[in-house]
Amino acid sequence: MPDRPDDVEGPADPESGGERREPPSEAEVENEVSREILRIHQESYGKGAAGAHTYIGNGFVVVVLDDPELLPNEKFLVESGDRDTVVQVRSQYQNAIQASFRAAVERATGRRVIGFASTTNFDEHPFVAEIFKLE
Secondary structure, three states, rough: OOOEEEEEEEOOOOHHHOOOOOOOHHHHHHHHHHHHHHHHHHHOOOOEEEEEEEEEEEEEEEEEEEEEEOOOOHHHHOOOHHHHHHHHHHHHHHHHHHHHHHHHHHHHHOOEEEEEEEEEEEOOOOHHHHEEEOO
16 A cells, blocks of 8 residues: 555544533533433332432542432331341342443543442431442
8 A cells, every 4th residue: 555645634523623622520520420320220220319419539439329219119128127138139239230330430430440339328318329449
């Protein structure tokens, strides 16, 4: 294949120079992670949470889901005083679907997730926390 002359340009860039986008802000990344983790919870459990809050810093992403909605059987167990069973089952399930959580965080942050932990609390003010360690 012959060498290409120096004065020949390649294909034109589909975006003009004036349309350059800045990288997403930290707030935009946090909002994207919150939306995606909440979406995964809704699709996985059939229920969501009252809200999601994401905090990013020092190589970690922490997502807190406020007031997670319980399935009817989970609600019965919690009201019967057997919340530990619900926490245990949810923890096992969270670990089973962690690949979906990791992928969402990696897409939003542009960084690789190298660790994951999840905790669920059904005490007086219920919440779920998903914690990601970034490379």
